Amino acid sequence: MSHINNQNILDYLKAIRGKDTLIIEQIRRYALDNNVPIIKDEMKDFLQVIIAAVKPVKILEIGTAIGYSSIIMSNSSESVKQIITLEKSEEMIKIAGKNITNAEKNSIIKICIGDAEKTLEELEGQFDLIFMDAAKGQYITFLPHCLRLLKKGGILISDNVLQDGYIAKSRWSIPRRQRTIHRRMRQYLWELNHNSALKTAILPIADGITLSYKTEEDNTDE
Template sequence: MIVNDRITDYIRSLESDRSPLLSKIGKKARQDNVPVIREETAAFLQTMTAAIRPKAILEVGTAVGYSTLLMAEVMPSDCHITTIEKYEKRIPLARENFKEAGESGRITLLEGDAQDILKGLSGPFDLVFMDAAKGQYLLWLPRILELMSPGGMLISDNVLQDGDIIESRYAVERRNRTIHGRMREYLYELKHSERLTTSVVPIGDGITVSILK
């Protein structure tokens, strides 16, 4: 945990029960080691979605659709989510979860590599949630910004890498050094881009909230 474990446990204890379906999806995903967002991050994502009342949402990284349905639960009735997933084994389950939630009509799931799919999308999107291959965030960013509406919000998850982001590249495992370096570059770009106003929020595994000027 990035913050004190006792604080995190207390924050989680304050959460009200989620809908039976979302609780089931989240529990099953964690049992199967599917990378879904942590509960304190889930609450933050829902709060931001409700606050900006988007008309169009783009999500990069569907997994089994947990975060997709979290946003769908609080977004305006006329909002639509476009979500991208590459891992073929998770796609049928995500579609099944969308159908069970009665949200198939408001969610479009695009199958394939995000880099290719992003090129063919047309915006604008008022909210973008990035939660996929961490080493690709920097590569996707220019196109993401092109797809965002002015004043739109970009939320990126897992940016602090369980606290490893503050370590020297030689202090992290060799297999993680490339991602470590790319994430540091991504954070620097978010904080120094003249087009963005960005805050780094140390909840869950670290998230950033960026507003397109």
């Protein structure tokens, strides 16, 4: 854990943070009580600011869970007219559907049911912003689709990329069960940093965030 992520500082930042709407607070409380993984407060703030500044119209999210981050993104700018969010867990989809209805976001947020490996293949169109927040070992597999679906000048954000700091350790020093994810996440971060279509910043906040800007047309097939 780095100095900037120490608990004192996180508590201080929490104490000075503005209030969320009641519905956002209720969904967060449900997630915490039921061990549903949702974005941390630092990622929430980050997404809200990026969306307010960039003013995306169409957003793609990979990993809906119970709809928390999609509702937050839809609240972040009036520019947002459509959020397509991909989720494979039926249990999550049921709860997300209720939350999206309660937040009166049915006309903006559409859940696309199924494994993103498949649903991404079938997805067409161009998105202004893509938020990747699903199984960490699959980010590298999803990346070519993200590059295809992200418009020039678009933004790709991903969460949970530093694996509690494991990412910086040698693969031999981490538990065996973590090694495949470790290798794939390293490939993903390497590709974000070296793909000529992207400019990327990797930020050691929350669970590790990446922010990429698509500068030119995707040339991964060349």
